[in-house]
Amino acid sequence: MPQETLGSALDALATEAGAAGRIPSLGTVTTTARRRRWVATGAVAAAGVAAAGVAVAWWPAAGEAQGPGPATEAPPTATGPLSLYPAERDITMDALFWGTLQLADGCLVVVDEYGRAVVPVFKAGVTTWDGEVLTRAGERYELGDEISMGGGTSSASDPDLVVPESCPADAEVWLAAEGSTG
Amino acid sequence: MVTRSRRTAAEALGALVDHRGPALLGYTYLLTLDLPDAEDLLQDALVKVLPRAGWVAPVALEAYVRRAALTLFIDRSRRMRRYEALAVLRGGRTHHRGPDEFVPARVDVSVALRDLPPRQRACVVLRYFDDLPVRDIAERVGVGEGTVKRYLHLAARRLAGTFDVEGGSSSADDTTVVLER
Numbered sequence: 001m002p003q004e005t006l007g008s009a010l011d012a013l014a015t016e017a018g019a020a021g022r023i024p025s026l027g028t029v030t031t032t033a034r035r036r037r038w039v040a041t042g043a044v045a046a047a048g049v050a051a052a053g054v055a056v057a058w059w060p061a062a063g064e065a066q067g068p069g070p071a072t073e074a075p076p077t078a079t080g081p082l083s084l085y086p087a088e089r090d091i092t093m094d095a096l097f098w099g100t101l102q103l104a105d106g107c108l109v110v111v112d113e114y115g116r117a118v119v120p121v122f123k124a125g126v127t128t129w130d131g132e133v134l135t136r137a138g139e140r141y142e143l144g145d146e147i148s149m150g151g152g153t154s155s156a157s158d159p160d161l162v163v164p165e166s167c168p169a170d171a172e173v174w175l176a177a178e179g180s181t182g
Numbered sequence: 183m184v185t186r187s188r189r190t191a192a193e194a195l196g197a198l199v200d201h202r203g204p205a206l207l208g209y210t211y212l213l214t215l216d217l218p219d220a221e222d223l224l225q226d227a228l229v230k231v232l233p234r235a236g237w238v239a240p241v242a243l244e245a246y247v248r249r250a251a252l253t254l255f256i257d258r259s260r261r262m263r264r265y266e267a268l269a270v271l272r273g274g275r276t277h278h279r280g281p282d283e284f285v286p287a288r289v290d291v292s293v294a295l296r297d298l299p300p301r302q303r304a305c306v307v308l309r310y311f312d313d314l315p316v317r318d319i320a321e322r323v324g325v326g327e328g329t330v331k332r333y334l335h336l337a338a339r340r341l342a343g344t345f346d347v348e349g350g351s352s353s354a355d356d357t358t359v360v361l362e363r
Contacts, residue, residue, distance in 0.1 A: 006345040009291040010311040014208030016286050021217045023203035024225035026196045033229045159250045163234055165191055 080129050081108040083163040083173075087125035091177040093152030101134060101147050106166030108134065110147055110174070118174035119167050120149055126178065137178070149176035191235040195228060198235075198243050209248055212307045213255045215296050223258075227251035248312075252304060252322055259300035294344045298337055301325070305333040306341075 081103055085091075099112035108129065111117045127136040134141040141147050154161065154173045161173070199206075210227070211220035227250040231243075238246050286292050295303050301323060308319045316334075320327045 004345060006291075006306070006341060007310045007313075009345060010212060010307065013286055013291045014205070014212050014311065016208075017211035017217060017220065018204030018206075018208030020286075021204075021207045021211065021221050023199060023207055024221065024228060026192060026199055029195065029199075029225060029228045029232060030192060032225065033232045159230060159234070159246065159253065161234070165233065 080131070081106050081164055081166065082127065082129040082134070083108065083119055083121040083161065083167065084124040084127065085121050085161050085175060087123055089123070089160065091123075091151050091175045093175065093177065094150055095152045096148060096150055097174055098146065098148030101141050101143055101145050103143055107164055109167075110149070116172075118153070118172045119163060120147075121154065121161055121163065121173055121175050123176070123178045124162075149174060151175045151177040191232050194235040194238070194240065194243060195232055197240070198247065199228070202244050206244065206247055206251075209307075209311070210251050210255075212295070212311060213252065213300075213304060215292055215303075223251055223255060226254050230254065249322065252308075256301065256304060256323060290344055294341050297340055302333045302337050305330050306337045309334060 097110065097112065097118060099110045099116075099118075102109050102111050102117075104117070107119060109117045110120050122136055127134070129135075132142060134147075151174055154175045158173075163173070206227075207220055207224050210223040211217060214220045214223055224247075227247050230250045231238075231247050235243060235246075295306065298306060304323055305319055308314045308322060309316075314322070316327050316330045320330045323330065325333075
């Protein structure tokens with residue numbers, strides 16, 4: 001009698017386990033995602049407050065001169081309309097895209113002279129959006145400013161990217177290499 | 183200007199879980215070989231993809247979740263290896279079988295896979311369950327193609343007594359992977 005192939009054995013095992021286990025509910029998934037996001041942002045705020053506390057304690061005169069700060073600081077909100085990739089990731093692609101910075105339905109996009117729009121994804125840690133101005137490595141860009149970005153397009157399924165839900169699904173994603181914006 | 187045609191992330195993920203939940207759980211089980219761990223891994227993968235689920239085409243969303251699960255599994259097994267090394271120093275195992283633990287009817291497959299280290303097991307699942315070529319497996323597991331071939335070769339030697347082996351070949355070449363799909 002011929003032996004069974006591994007592929008069919010794996011299929012059978014997966015089917016059996018899939019039928020026996022509990023599938024996570026969507027409610028559990030969304031609640032967990034919210035809690036983790038809050039904990040992550042809260043941890044960043046707490047680290048900032050702790051660092052400020054250490055600085056003041058180390059230099060008491062400065063603390064007295066400044067007076068007491070707020071007891072607690074609200075955790076930062078999500079990235080707003082800004083899309084980010086992890087700070088430890090290096091983008092080595094060297095294509096170039098330039099256009100004007102625009103805000104489309106709560107999503108930052110760059111639109112070139114021919115109307116091609118991309119969602120720029122910047123490196124976390126060196127890029128911020130304060131509601132009006134994009135700041136990257138010290139350079140400031142307001143809406144309507146021209147911006148050029150080295151880098152290249154990416155797959156929308158890249159799990160490392162943080163892209164606001166307000167960004168459209170059919171938009172092209174552009175990974176902006178660090179130091180390439182001008 | 184870009185157009186807005188996005189489903190909400192929750193809608194997209196909800197539809198996927200409704201239709202493909204058991205298949206996804208089966209996939210995470212092949213990686214973990216422990217049902218509660220598989221349930222946790224699936225939940226974590228869904229949590230990870232939630233922010234972008236509305237972006238991904240429905241046909242690609244399942245592959246996206248699987249990929250997230252694989253990444254999480256490999257990261258976890260790396261951390262667990264360090265933790266278990268410490269646990270051994272403290273004089274104990276970290277996992278004990280409970281009375282309600284799932285024991286599959288296909289215990290032969292389960293036992294055979296359990297003998298493989300996590301990365302080897304992941305390579306076997308990607309090759310023989312997902313039908314991926316060596317190049318794609320290498321990219322997903324984060325190792326070189328030569329390493330994947332070696333893993334598949336070692337796995338084939340271990341599993342050869344239990345499952346169909348192609349003509350007794352022991353070559354690790356990509357085109358003549360030793361176990362039939």
